[in-house]
Amino acid sequence: MDLAELGDRSDGPPDRLAPARYTAGWLPRQIARYASVVDMLPVGSPGKVGVLDLAFERIGDRTELTAHYQKAPLHIARPLYDDPERPDMPSVMFLSSSGGVIQGDRYRIDVTCGAGSSVHLSTAAATRIYRMDQDYASQLVNFSVGPGAYLEYLPGHTIPYVDSRYYQRIAVTADPEATVVLGETVMGGRLARGERHAYAAYCGDLEVRGPNGQLVFYDPMRLAPPERAVTGPAVLAGFGVVASFYVVTCVRPARELADAMHDTLATTGLRAGAGVLPGERGAWARILGDRSLDVTAALHLTWDVVRRLLIGVPAPDR
Template sequence: MRSGPVIDHLAPERYQPGWLPGSVARHAAGLDMLPVGSPGKVGVLHLAFERVGGRTELTGHYQKTPLQIARPLYYDPERPDMPYLMFMSSGGGVLQGDRYRIDVSCGEGSSVHLTTQAATRLYRMEQDYATQLVNLTAGPGGYLEYLPDTVIPFADSRYYQRLRVTVAADATVVLGETLMAGRLARGERHAYTAYCSDVEVRDTSARLLFADPLRLVPGERPVTGPAVMAGFGLLSSLYVVTAAQPARLVADTMHAVLAGTGLRAGASVLPGDRGAWARILGDRSPEVEAALQLTWNAVRELLLGVPAPDRRKQ
């Protein structure tokens, strides 16, 4: 691996959010078990990718359990230059007091697909809360996909995620998020205490291109209205930040696919015509995942001229 600036990955200011929504911050407390910062409570991934010899290679790698990665795979015959990387957690889920941080930088001309091993389970939390900070950077001419599996907040969980993306003017970033209202088969629909997230996308001068905050706090305000989950069991979002095609064309392509799914869904242009985004609502995980796959496939065909590979984990 190539050397770079020395970073203290375990400094508290790196894995502790500098700011939290009040609905999560109010639950801050000491833990009777392992306190914040103990071994196994702080997960860190720091990854760097560069284009080397005609394909993208992992050139920088630091990990701390419970976060880790599988070996990059080059399994897409349509894009043999693009590695597919899976984030994994040895803990099986997110616990109270957990603090995770993921940093991924993609150098000039690199192409990377990032996903997770399985659904992210947010376990019951009686003390404190859990957080995850994700920072993604796509350099000039880069193509980055971040499509994690569904997040499932268990009853009484408290969680905050901040996803910050820095994108070069001619780079493309495809972001996906899917949230389930809880363990629906067990009757836990919106039984979590607080689920809050922030998506922030900026250019290389740190200028904000757009932000999408989500605040779901069932004990404070309804989370089933038309502006949130509207009584559905799953909410999925897909953001396509690109200048490779006109924003309206990207939005129309996504909307045309979603119109044929029969789900409550739609697409629109991002602020400043920096791309497009889509929202999908449904009651069953398979149908929402299928709609997301179809939309991602249409985006792939439009931007890269190749279909999306099967996302099923082997």
């Protein structure tokens, strides 16, 4: 089916392009201090607001994309059923028609996964956050995951360039019987060019809640090198790449997942560790390294061992 033929979401908001939809209602202090009016191509100009709104449902013996809305520069590739071990699970790639994120950009992504559905989400390439003289850029990501659903979101690296200011909020609403696997990798800049933590601010918030709104866990990241060094022992130490990996599930005991992740990461030689999420709702891991290839390989190994435990199949080579 042509994506253009998919219907609009009947339960969706009446105006996806209303500023309140793509503007963060709250900003960390490290980002808010840069908020300003952009002289050229201000917020809301054509190409400055990217929107994706997707819905997936279990239909027959596989998951289908049942609703789809997009506004450039954000769009998706046609769903592919390319995992031979899970032919029922579509792989959907988020794309951008722009070369990267610039000042004043506002992106919003909403994904709803119906009961029993399974989907893998990724990006086509690294997200490059370009140098900024005014304002900041932001991305709001919202996932709603129904009972028995399985969602993977493993985007490519985020690379903040010199003087860039970027805020990302990922908000997950997950049924207690759902499984959500999330990964994120942030580089300290264009390391091969000698840029190392020269960005102005990179801030992220991840929050996971139950259907009743009760908070499961919250993980903030605040990196603002001009204000406070990010190379200390409680931040990134002397490393240039950090990856975070989260598994929210009740399919297997949290301690079993955390131990499997820890044992796997111990074989990589990288600075890494894993632990149990609050309320034993799953497990999480953090990986530090100097080379993106090493960190990516370690993240893939972690994803692989988790997949084998949760759904009984290995992670495909992406």
